[in-house]
Amino acid sequence: MSEFVDYAGEELTPAIALMLVGALLEGVSLMLLIPIAGLLVHGSSQGGGLSYLVNFIPLENRLGQMAVLLGLFAAMVAVRACVLTLRDRRLALLQLGFIDQQRSALLRELTAAPWSFVASLRHARVTSAVGNEVHMMAATAQLLLQSIVTISMLVAQWLLVAFIAPWLSLMVAALGIIGSICIVPALRKASHRGFQQVERQTAVMNAAGQLLAGLKLAKAQNAEAAFLDDFSRHTDALTGNQIESLRRQSRLRVSNASVAAVVGAVMLLAGMALKMPPPILLTAIVILARMSGPIMTLQQNAYHIAAMLPSHASMSNLRKSLRQSQADDERASDASTAICTIGTQDVHYRHADGGGVTGVNLNLRRGEVVGITGPSGSGKTTFIDLLTGLLQPEGGQVLVNGQPVDASQFRQFRDRIAYIPQDSYLLNDTIRHNLAWGRADVSEAAMWRALEASGASQFVGQSQNGLDTPVAERGSRLSGGERQRIAIARALLRCPDVIILDEATNAIDVVSERLIIADLVAMPSKPMIVLVTHRPETLRLCERLITFEAGQIAPEIHLRKIGGKATLAPDRIGVPPFELNR
Numbered sequence: 114m115s116e117f118v119d120y121a122g123e124e125l126t127p128a129i130a131l132m133l134v135g136a137l138l139e140g141v142s143l144m145l146l147i148p149i150a151g152l153l154v155h156g157s158s159q160g161g162g163l164s165y166l167v168n169f170i171p172l173e174n175r176l177g178q179m180a181v182l183l184g185l186f187a188a189m190v191a192v193r194a195c196v197l198t199l200r201d202r203r204l205a206l207l208q209l210g211f212i213d214q215q216r217s218a219l220l221r222e223l224t225a226a227p228w229s230f231v232a233s234l235r236h237a238r239v240t241s242a243v244g245n246e247v248h249m250m251a252a253t254a255q256l257l258l259q260s261i262v263t264i265s266m267l268v269a270q271w272l273l274v275a276f277i278a279p280w281l282s283l284m285v286a287a288l289g290i291i292g293s294i295c296i297v298p299a300l301r302k303a304s305h306r307g308f309q310q311v312e313r314q315t316a317v318m319n320a321a322g323q324l325l326a327g328l329k330l331a332k333a334q335n336a337e338a339a340f341l342d343d344f345s346r347h348t349d350a351l352t353g354n355q356i357e358s359l360r361r362q363s364r365l366r367v368s369n370a371s372v373a374a375v376v377g378a379v380m381l382l383a384g385m386a387l388k389m390p391p392p393i394l395l396t397a398i399v400i401l402a403r404m405s406g407p408i409m410t411l412q413q414n415a416y417h418i419a420a421m422l423p424s425h426a427s428m429s430n431l432r433k434s435l436r437q438s439q440a441d442d443e444r445a446s447d448a449s450t451a452i453c454t455i456g457t458q459d460v461h462y463r464h465a466d467g468g469g470v471t472g473v474n475l476n477l478r479r480g481e482v483v484g485i486t487g488p489s490g491s492g493k494t495t496f497i498d499l500l501t502g503l504l505q506p507e508g509g510q511v512l513v514n515g516q517p518v519d520a521s522q523f524r525q526f527r528d529r530i531a532y533i534p535q536d537s538y539l540l541n542d543t544i545r546h547n548l549a550w551g552r553a554d555v556s557e558a559a560m561w562r563a564l565e566a567s568g569a570s571q572f573v574g575q576s577q578n579g580l581d582t583p584v585a586e587r588g589s590r591l592s593g594g595e596r597q598r599i600a601i602a603r604a605l606l607r608c609p610d611v612i613i614l615d616e617a618t619n620a621i622d623v624v625s626e627r628l629i630i631a632d633l634v635a636m637p638s639k640p641m642i643v644l645v646t647h648r649p650e651t652l653r654l655c656e657r658l659i660t661f662e663a664g665q666i667a668p669e670i671h672l673r674k675i676g677g678k679a680t681l682a683p684d685r686i687g688v689p690p691f692e693l694n695r
């Protein structure tokens with residue numbers, strides 16, 4: 114609620130004013146019932162409240178007076194309806210804005226968090242927060258506001274009853290307190306189910322994500338049933354929880370309705386026993402009857418809030434941990450600084466399960482073509498993540514231009530590094546949009562030059578819509594090699610000082626790959642090119658070969674150069690050398 118109030122700021126004042134005006138109009142229209150009931154029962158206005166209003170009506174006959182009072186009552190109801198509509202519209206706008214703000218804040222914090230933290234998050238945890246929890250949070254805030262409105266209405270109505278029938282109002286207050294105490298165990302159970310709901314929703318999201326990611330493979334292996342079983346298990350658990358919650362709510366509604374009927378009867382009898390004048394008793398009963406609806410709404414709201422607060426807790430915890438993890442990155446500068454050398458000094462990093470790199474000492478220079486190889490799991494990607502500042506070393510340091518850099522200083526070099534991973538990420542958009550990702554200043558001529566260098570110009574040129582060809586979700590309309598070429602072209606458009614290809618050409622045939630790398634080497638800016646690969650043909654294109662073994666660097670191989678062009682010693686790679694020219 115406090116987050117909602119912070120968000121709404123001054124916007125909340127008119128909404129609260131409308132709530133109060135609504136409550137006031139409710140009270141006034143109910144007070145009008147006393148002279149109406151007086152005219153109906155006695156033929157004259159008796160019994161206090163607004164009865165004196167009848168004296169101002171310049172009509173003698175009872176029917177005329179009744180018509181004026183009823184007209185006044187109807188006008189009051191209509192004005193109140195307009196006020197309530199305005200109030201609800203304002204509250205709805207605030208709620209939508211709040212959802213938007215919370216979602217944007219979460220995504221901002223997510224993008225600002227260090228990679229090591231983001232990599233440890235379950236994707237379903239984030240999608241559940243963005244998709245479900247943020248809505249639950251906003252709904253909770255709205256229910257709380259609604260409850261405040263309802264309570265203000267109830268207080269207005271109770272004051273009216275207190276004004277016209279003090280004993281009845283005391284009985285109502287006592288019953289209200291008893292009812293609130295009785296509902297506490299139900300709220301505890303609702304909260305418990307709310308926590309289960311958050312876990313089960315996340316599990317369903319996770320299962321849906323896995324199903325989509327693995328459906329092609331599952332179809333190819335007739336394994337769809339296993340996926341469906343897993344998915345159904347999670348959805349059954351979620352649905353079971355929701356059904357149980359609905360069952361409990363309907364039980365609560367039945368008991369509420371029964372209690373309300375008994376309370377109404379007791380009030381009527383008590384009023385008669387207290388010898389209250391019929392117009393007063395009638396009006397008090399009408400007011401009490403009108404109070405029963407909001408009281409039930411209040412109980413239902415309390416139940417829903419108890420069930421939804423765990424979503425809020427889950428979202429808040431996620432945001433809190435994201436904020437804590439980004440403390441260092443926040444101090445980052447946005448200035449871009451050229452990279453001449455990048456290296457590591459006795460760098461050490463261990464992942465949670467023990468894998469990683471130890472004692473890595475390297476210095477890579479701009480203009481070099483460096484090959485990084487080694488068995489699977491030997492630490493190549495971990496090393497690259499350290500080199501690009503995505504991971505922070507637990508020991509030793511990363512040096513850029515000979516100076517140690519920490520997380521807060523790394524950002525200034527990010528624009529100068531192009532990292533292309535094995536699974537080239539493409540947006541579900543056109544080739545043009547993918548090439549210009551995050552930049553507004555890329556010309557069409559530059560795009561074609563980059564496509565030419567990555568060997569993609571031919572297939573893009575032949576597509577019916579050229580640069581405006583959509584690539585579909587994660588580039589699924591393109592082949593693996595085409596996706597990689599687009600990703601390389603996008604990286605080249607950033608004119609980087611360092612280009613890192615982490616198995617990023619493994620879907621491209623060897624001859625084309627050689628041509629692409631030759632183009633990278635021939636770039637006038639002479640970037641540092643780091644090729645992480647298992648392919649001997651690719652390693653032959655490098656000047657230096659760094660081999661990782663169990664997280665450490667094996668003795669480095671420096672390769673000879675032939676006529677200024679890089680080649681590899683054939684005996685170390687197992688394939689004859691060739692020159693890096695086209």
Ligand SMILES: Nc1ncnc2c1ncn2[C@@H]1O[C@H](COP(=O)(O)OP(=O)(O)OP(=O)(O)O)[C@@H](O)[C@H]1O
Binds near residue numbers: 465487494
């Ligand atoms: N996010 C992570 N959480 C936990 N352990 C990890 C994580 N990433 C990597 N590891 C572990 O660290 C070790 C090194 O992994 P890394 O990805 O650096 O190897 P690699 O040489 O790049 O392997 P490959 O050639 O198969 O890509 C492995 O044992 C791996 O299981």
